[in-house]
Structure formats: structure tokens, C-alpha cells
Amino acid sequence: MSAELTDRFLPRFFLLLTALAALIASCLTPLDSRLCEFLGLPVCSDLMALLLRTGLACATMAGLLMTALKVRDANRLIVYLQITALSLLLQWWLNKSIQMLPMPSTLAVLFLLAVQAGGAYRLLTLRLEKAAADQYGLLLKGQEVLATKLALLRQEEAERRLLASDLHDQVLQDLKQLKAALNELSRKVDAADLAPIETLIDSSTTQVRAVMENLFPSVLENLGFKSALSELLRQTTLKGGLRAHLTCPEEVPELSAIEKLLLFRIMQEVLNNIVKHAQAGQVTLMVETQPESLKVTVKDDGKGLPCDYSTLTRMAEERGSRGLRYIEQRADLLQAAVAWQSVGGGTTFTLVLPLVRKQKHHTEEGST
Numbered sequence: 234m235s236a237e238l239t240d241r242f243l244p245r246f247f248l249l250l251t252a253l254a255a256l257i258a259s260c261l262t263p264l265d266s267r268l269c270e271f272l273g274l275p276v277c278s279d280l281m282a283l284l285l286r287t288g289l290a291c292a293t294m295a296g297l298l299m300t301a302l303k304v305r306d307a308n309r310l311i312v313y314l315q316i317t318a319l320s321l322l323l324q325w326w327l328n329k330s331i332q333m334l335p336m337p338s339t340l341a342v343l344f345l346l347a348v349q350a351g352g353a354y355r356l357l358t359l360r361l362e363k364a365a366a367d368q369y370g371l372l373l374k375g376q377e378v379l380a381t382k383l384a385l386l387r388q389e390e391a392e393r394r395l396l397a398s399d400l401h402d403q404v405l406q407d408l409k410q411l412k413a414a415l416n417e418l419s420r421k422v423d424a425a426d427l428a429p430i431e432t433l434i435d436s437s438t439t440q441v442r443a444v445m446e447n448l449f450p451s452v453l454e455n456l457g458f459k460s461a462l463s464e465l466l467r468q469t470t471l472k473g474g475l476r477a478h479l480t481c482p483e484e485v486p487e488l489s490a491i492e493k494l495l496l497f498r499i500m501q502e503v504l505n506n507i508v509k510h511a512q513a514g515q516v517t518l519m520v521e522t523q524p525e526s527l528k529v530t531v532k533d534d535g536k537g538l539p540c541d542y543s544t545l546t547r548m549a550e551e552r553g554s555r556g557l558r559y560i561e562q563r564a565d566l567l568q569a570a571v572a573w574q575s576v577g578g579g580t581t582f583t584l585v586l587p588l589v590r591k592q593k594h595h596t597e598e599g600s601t
Contacts, residue, residue, distance in 0.1 A: 247298060250350055254294030254343055255287045261339045262286075268337055274328055285333050293320045294343045301351020317344060408438045450497055458485055458493050459520075465501060466518060473508035481520040485527065487588045495563045496529065496586070499571075502556050503531050503582050511535030511580060522588075531582040537575035 296316040304312050320340055327333040412434045453461035459481045466477040488496070500518065507513055513535030521528045564571045569586040 246350075246354065247295070250298055250346070251291050251295050253346070254290045257342055257346075258287050258290035258336060258339045261336065261342065262334065264338045265334055265336045269335055274335060281331065283334075285327060285331070286336060289320065289323060289327070290336060290339055290343065293340065294347060296320075297344060297347035298351060301347050302354060313344070313348075408434055412438075450494075453493060453497055454490075457483075458488070458497075459483055461493075461497055462500060462518060462520070465497070465504060466516070469504045469508060469516065473513075475508075475513055476515045478515070478517045480518070482522055485520070485522060487522070487527065488586075492567060492586070495567050496584075499560050499563050499584065500529070500531070502560050506556055507531075507533045507535065507580075513579070526588055527586040529584040529586070532579060534579040537578060537580050538573060 300312045324335040513533035516533045519530045574581045
């Protein structure tokens, strides 16, 4: 901010005060004339003398102002005195040469104005630098908080993946062995008596697979973002008995792996809410890539929101349901904006994710 102030404001500030010096010299001419008469100095009021007087006033102001703005505190007073002495010497010489009107009162006013203006400018610059430093510190702190949250999220996803792997390697394998043993037993006893047990094993296997997929969506890692959303919609149609439609580009290369996972988790929670509460017959999921953002829209034709979103969130938390809060938290990690809208029938959920990000954020995400 201080650099911008120096580049844009300082030249105008300098020119304004220099022009003001010419006006001050003109206004104080009568006072300088009386002082010269009192001191018995010869004066001439022709045009050349007046122009030289005005030019010397502007040059003196420029020197004093540059000293106030650029010279260090330890040397500033010495430079002030040098410029003042040089100005007085030039006035004396021009008075002797062409009888130019000296300007002692003008010089005093210019000196005070330059000192005050320089001090005010330095104070303003220091405050702006401090504000910029504070803002930068807050930005760094925000980035550190975001990095910590992402690290915790990566740890949580790693634990989910490990748990899903354990379910696959242990529980699912045990169920497979149990079914194989049951098939072997069916050769010795009546198969009809074992049918309920076999049905229970198949149901348990399906549920374990569903839990594994919920813990860690392997389709997202193996087949990509669009295929993962397509599978998520397929599961939603099976679970909720509704029709679903997906519009999504084949791949979204601007997104990192952790961003895709966060988006998937958000869509998962949104679709779960539709199945549980919306009483919808159809849902549409649309992913649109724009020059500077990614927009995700989920529409359903259900009964709509019973109240405004803030009230709905509060009521959900009072019931112990934190799905909406989880959506907000994951959106915050993505630095994305989310909105719920219910006009007439149905509800529309919108998420806008900016794709123009800071390089540091990209680097941290790409390293996962």
C-alpha cells in the first residue's frame, strides 16, 4: 500500500505544494516589500525579477520538501539549514544583481509548510505500512489455519482409507469365507434351512461394501471425478427411488486431489439430505467450468426448504444433525461460496469455487 501511495500520490503531492509555493510568494510580496524597505534594500518590480522570485520560491520549496520526505532524521536538520542558507545567498546575490525582491517571510512560511507536510506524509506512510504488515500477518495466519485444517482433513481421510482397507481385508474376507463354508454345509443339510443365513450374509456383505465406499470413495481415485459423481448419483437413485441426471465435464484438471475429495464429500451430504428430507422425484447435478471459477448446482423437485437457511441450520444442530454444518466447513476449506435457494417447488444448492488461487495454496494441495 505504501509503495502504491508513493507511485501515485507522491508526485501529485509534490507538484501541489510546489505550485502552492508560487502562490505563497505572490501573496507575501507586500510583506516582503515592507521588510526590504525597513532594511533599506533596493528592489525592482519588473517582470523578470518577479519571475525569478517565483522560480526561486518553487525551487526552495522543492528542496525543502524533498528533504522532509527523503532525508533521514539524523541529517534532516542539517540539510534544511543548507537549503535555507543557499536560498538566502541566492536572494542576496539576485538583489545585488537585478534588485530582485528578497523573500524572508516567504522563506519562513515555506520552511514551516515543508516540515509539517513532510512529517504528515511520513506519519501517513508509517501507518499504511503498519496496516499492510498487519493485513499480511492476518493473511499468513489465515493460511496457516487453512493449512492446519487441510492437514487434519488429510489425516481424517487417511484414517478413513485405512478403516475401509481393514474392512476389505478382514470383515469382508471373513464374510466370504463364511459364505463358502455355508455353501459347503448346504451339501450336507437342507439348503432351504440355510437360505435365510445366506441372505443375511449377502446383505451384510452389501452393507460392508457400502460402508467402505462411504469411508473412502475408491471410484474417485480409480476412475476420476465425473465417474465418482455418476456412481454417487446411481447410489442415490437406488436409495431414494428417484431419477437423477448428471452434467459434468470428463475431467476438471484445475482441481487437486484434495479439492475433488472435498467436493465429493459435499455432494454426498447434499444428496443424502435430498433423499432424507426433500421427498423429491428427480435430482439434477450440474458441474460447470468457468474462466475463473467452478460452479456446481444441485436441483431437486421436492417440497423445498421449510424456512430460511440460517434457521434451518440452527434447527438441524438442535436435533443433533450436523450435515449442513459439515457442508459449510468443507466449503470453507475450499474457500468456496455455497447458497441454498427454494423458490416455489424444490431446492437449488449452488457452490462456486474460485479457480484463481494463490500459488502457495496450489503448491500445498499439489503435494498431497
